Amino acid sequence: MIKTKKHSIGYFSVVKRIVSSFREYKKYAIIAPIFVGLEVVFECFIPFVIKWLIDDLEKLGLEEVLTDSIAQAAMDSIIKYSLILLPLAIGAMICGLISARLASVASLGLSKNLRHDMYVSIQNFSFENIDKFATAGLVTRITTDVFYTQMAVMSVIRIATRAPLMILASLIISIVLAPSLSWIFLPLIPLLGIGLVLIIKKASPIFEKVFDEYDELNDRIEENIKGIRVVKSYVRSDFEKSLFKKRAGSVADNFVRADKIFALSSPLMQFSVYALVSFLLYFGGTSILNGNTTITTGTLNSIALYGIQTLMNLMMLSMVLINITMSNTSMRRIYEVLKEKPTITNCSNPIYVVNDGSVEFKNVSFKYKKDADRFALDNVNLKINSGETIGIIGGTGSAKTTLVSLISRLYDASEGEVLVGGVNVKDYDLVTLRDKVSVVLQKNVLFSGTIKDNLKWGNDQASDEEVKRAASLACADEFISSFKDGYNHMIEQGGTNVSGGQKQRLCIARALLKNPKILILDDSTSAVDTKTDARIRKSFKEYIPEVTKFIIAQRVASIEDADRIIVMNDGHIDDIGTHQYLLENNRIYRECYISQTKKGGLE
16 A cells, blocks of 8 residues: 655645646635635724724713713714624625635535546556555545545635735734734734644644554455455454454544644633733723823724734634645645556557457566566466467466456566567557456456346447347356346345355356457356356357457366466466376376366376
């Protein structure tokens, strides 16, 4: 699994790529800050109007006798300024609602596009690319990482626009209103700012660690659910629960650690606000009592409001930084998937026609990683004629699957050439090649939907007759017909409501629907009884003799009637020949045959 390395990717490169996924939602991300700015303008005027109101009431309160005219004047002032404050408040509210909606649409649209872009990128990966990422890691990136990125973008559009504007406007207005009191902001703002930066710096490494633990947790969940039958069979539920509890606890503990650090920001903020109010009351009140006419009660009140706004928005800005800190690791992990280039792509002028099913390996060597110490396949030379049936046998890890994976370019040869129809596979259009080289992999996968839907993965334009013919060749028609709804029978996710043998036969039928020139069965009849296995091979021989067939098997009985049999051993072709030739001349094949048939005494 890939793990993000700190500073290994330029931050601005990451942001640039993430932002490019706004696309049709870019206009929302641009318009939202405009309404945020208008919201700030409305809110900045509110303390100013309150200052006028308090100053007017203060002047009226200096009169020695409270008369009806003075009381009426006071009420008129309250009504007048209330009529000014009400539109300002309504304007701020409306602009806030509009900006919040636009920011939501922009951030949710971005998350939708990011998930789409990542999914498309993953679909284009070669097996080599997929090997770099664990399945659980990819799921975490598409879900959790995108969510944290979405939340960060939401806060950046709204708060990261609002907070700096509000802080700047509040400071400027405060300096204009009372330069002699504005100095109080100078020590408090850096104190709060430095404290918040230290808090964020302390918490950042925890988030980098916790996302790797998320991957491991999801990996364990996926592995456990897929292998639930084995877990139940071996009575390992308690062990798995304790292991899950330990890993989930580790994730929770790290988040708690981060939250404890972030919790320090609250008392720091409260201290700054209380200190600001205390200083303003002391110095402002002293100035008023000493007869300083430039500072009025209304001015002091407005300065206090602007000061609190400044500190509150600084706090909000710190929350944005926290969200960005949490999302920084997520964005880098998303970027890794998006920037990953498929190692297998079309050449500049691909060939779109596969002439026949002949296959040739010329001095082919292959290793899964470039820096691997040894080759998984080493200097393989092999020539297969179109229409031949080739059996492949060998011990675990002998590179049987690796050999056939090079034919359809699931991997590319590290050295040498693989030819199909006399043409290097690298010169073919990938879709064309894989349409004509049909592979039934070791792990048989069916998808939720009807049997017909699953079979039509091989050819979505296939008629019902073609579907039934393919199922018949794979000896699947007999058990499909036993279902009440036949080919419309629903397959549950993963094919859990059909047996292993039935699943294999459905996968073979699906592969046959592609009308391939080369058919590769990678141990694809291991769960089928020997009688049905023989019937499948017989139907292949009678009805698709022109198709080149590669049959990887552990059972000698599954390949003994093949035209030729390849014996693999430790990444090499140990021998190749007919069943009788190998039985007489190859030790590995003979031992395998004897162990399976219990026949001894062969000379």
